[in-house]
Amino acid sequence: MGRSFGGGRSGGGGGFRGGGRSFGGFSGGRRSGGRSFGSGFGGGSRPGGFGSPRPGVFGGGFAPRPTRSFFGGGGGSGIWPFLAGMGIGRSMNNNVPPAGPAGPGPQGPAQTSGGCGRGCIVVVIVALVCALISTALTSVTSCSTSTVEITASTHEREALPADAAEKTVLYDDADGDWIHSPAVVEQGLEEFYDLTGVRPFLYILPNGTSTSATELGQVALQLYDELFDDEAHFVLVFCDDGQGSFTCGYAAGSQAKSVMDDEAIGILSDYLDRYYQDLSIDQEEIFSRAFADTAERIMTVTTSPIVYVAGAVAVVAVVGGIVFVVRKRAEARQSEQEHLEEVLNTPLETFGDAKLDDLEEKYRSPSNDD
DSSP: OOSSSSSOEEEEEEEESSOOEEEEEEEEOOSOBBBBSOOOOOOHHHHHGGGSOTTTTTTTTOOTTTTTOOOSSSSSHHHHHHHHHHTTTOOOOOOOOOOOOOOOOOOOOOOOOOOOOOOHHHHHHHHHHHHHHHHHHHHHHHHHSSSOOOOOSSSSOOOOOOTTSSSOOOOOSSSSSSOOOOHHHHHHHHHHHHSSSOOEEEEEETSSSOOHHHHHHHHHHHHHHOSSSSEEEEEEEEEEEEESEEEEEEETTTTTTGGEEEEEHHHHHHHHHHHSSTSSHHHHHOOOOHHHHHHHHSSSSOOOOOHHHHHHHHHHHHHHHHHHHHHHHHHHHHHHHHHHHHTTSSSSSGGHHHHHHHHHHTTTTTTGGG
């Protein structure tokens, strides 16, 4: 069904934590104007998110564990009877390898520079300072001008070892109408894994399935139990309410939660909310950008924009001092040059002959008059 339109609501759900896995939920979509127009907007080979799974689900090196079948039989215990009670069929998207990084773009012509005077250097420095100030001011205002302010990352996190998580499928669109370009969403999910060492799994429920963050958190935890044996996965269950809002549940393995702590969950929630409300991007990009940007933010400590502004002010002060000194020296040299030219242009007669004047004064003294 995809993104919905309508009045939004906001709020979040707290996580449940202990010595093992953690789980919880949150919601977003604070403004009117959500995502989709309703069913029938596509859906690939599974109209409305139901039907048989696509062939080659575990292609490309991804294989199910022999001890359990992702699509196996009915009845029994686990997540599938729970989801079946909500009218959700078992399905899994093809695992298409993420798009590779773009190659280097065309290079512009080589820049050359000739001789440049001190004044030229000062102009260049001033231009660079102006650019720095502009960047700092942009950093200051970026969050306030965005629809959603992103939580700051306040402490360092260490990525999990590369072999901590099994290499498994990255998402399942049970709705059938959210992911039309697998490579787009998988690129962001793979970037999240590369930076954090946490293997993400995104499960998209049919629109309107549930608006309870607590319930979806339980779904995420049960999915984790059913699908993964390691403790380095992060499961996100996403559900659009059909009216311009969404609710998510999540579950993090005991290793993964060292990276995906409460603050990191809040950052992911903020990015999902931001991109969900951005109707200029495709639906796949909501998740791709949210996961990629979350990974980049949580793996570094967010620097306050005030630091950049203070640095820019300091550079301006230094450059201003340099410009002042250079100008004063130039004025002094100009004054000396003008004085020299004045002396050189003065007629010699105006200086007189000091020796002749002394002799004349000597012979005119009274002691030599007879």
